[in-house]
Amino acid sequence: MTLWQNLSNQITQASGECFTLKNYRGAGGGCINEAAVLEGKDGRSFFVKLNRPDLKDMFAAEAEGLQALGEPGEIRVPTPLCHGITDGRSYLIMEHIPLGGPRNSRAFGEQLARLHQHTQPRHGWHRDNTIGSTPQINTWSDDWVHFWREHRLGYQLGRAHDQGAGRTLVEAVEQLMASLPAFFTNYRPQASVLHGDLWGGNHDSDAQGNPVIFDPAVYYGDRETDVAMTELFGGCDRDFYAAYDATWPRDPGYGVRKDLYNLYHLLNHFNLFGGGYAGQSERLARRLLAEVKG
Numbered sequence: 561m562t563l564w565q566n567l568s569n570q571i572t573q574a575s576g577e578c579f580t581l582k583n584y585r586g587a588g589g590g591c592i593n594e595a596a597v598l599e600g601k602d603g604r605s606f607f608v609k610l611n612r613p614d615l616k617d618m619f620a621a622e623a624e625g626l627q628a629l630g631e632p633g634e635i636r637v638p639t640p641l642c643h644g645i646t647d648g649r650s651y652l653i654m655e656h657i658p659l660g661g662p663r664n665s666r667a668f669g670e671q672l673a674r675l676h677q678h679t680q681p682r683h684g685w686h687r688d689n690t691i692g693s694t695p696q697i698n699t700w701s702d703d704w705v706h707f708w709r710e711h712r713l714g715y716q717l718g719r720a721h722d723q724g725a726g727r728t729l730v731e732a733v734e735q736l737m738a739s740l741p742a743f744f745t746n747y748r749p750q751a752s753v754l755h756g757d758l759w760g761g762n763h764d765s766d767a768q769g770n771p772v773i774f775d776p777a778v779y780y781g782d783r784e785t786d787v788a789m790t791e792l793f794g795g796c797d798r799d800f801y802a803a804y805d806a807t808w809p810r811d812p813g814y815g816v817r818k819d820l821y822n823l824y825h826l827l828n829h830f831n832l833f834g835g836g837y838a839g840q841s842e843r844l845a846r847r848l849l850a851e852v853k854g
């Protein structure tokens with residue numbers, strides 16, 4: 561049996577309805593995984609992500625993340641169907657949502673803010689997951705500053721150090737980590753459910769123009785981290801931020817903290833792709849240090 565037939569059998573089992581494959585096509589894939597769309601003779605279609613078998617936990621965590629984002633019912637998220645290993649590949653099968661419909665920034669801003677209103681008492685999540693292919697540590701914590709220092713900046717910095725990051729970068733980020741409380745003098749963030757990796761490539765619209773988010777790195781934490789990432793690689797317009805703030809205004813300190821939050825993603829980019837991200841991370845860390853020293 562081919563991989564595609566095996567995947568079709570998984571769909572039949574998980575959905576409880578016989579799925580007979582009519583057609584499959586490669587969907588190009590994103591930064592990390594291979595992807596395909598499976599179309600059934602009954603008109604159902606599924607989006608499949610494939611990778612090496614040792615990465616099966618990454619897909620298990622992604623499935624739980626999609627579930628956690630979809631459950632509040634605030635914003636459209638592909639519903640995960642099943643995941644596992646077949647034919648020597650790990651896979652994740654989810655609802656296929658034809659994307660590329662008309663953008664509605666206002667709806668996206670409002671729906672993201674409403675999603676963020678789903679909170680928990682602690683920061684973290686019940687399991688670790690990945691950001692890109694880098695492990696993301698989600699050990700629960702009552703203390704957001706501790707969480708951001710240890711499990712976000714500190715973890716990425718440790719990996720960067722192991723990958724030969726220069727001394728000046730390591731020192732700048734270490735100094736920043738020691739200065740973290742200064743960014744939170746009048747601000748105690750709630751622990752919101754977060755997408756966790758909300759760059760422009762991870763949100764779109766369905767055919768009707770409803771916002772859709774996918775490929776998450778879910779945990780509970782400061783909602784400003786999600787909003788900050790929408791600014792990191794472009795992707796959202798003024799209407800989005802206006803609608804977000806009209807639903808749940810951001811704190812005035814966001815303008816400084818957004819760089820602190822995006823440093824995590826820049827360090828991760830250094831760890832994943834190397835190159836100029838080291839310089840960019842170091843400049844950002846030094847700018848933040850200057851800001852805090854006044």
Ligand code: ADP
Nearest residue numbers: 589590591592593607638655656657761774775
């Ligand atoms: P990766 O984890 O490799 O980065 P993504 O989950 O970002 O992969 O998916 C790659 C691309 O496939 C996305 O940019 C998006 O355009 C499309 N895509 C992702 N999920 C779905 C889905 N459920 N239905 C339709 N298209 C999807």
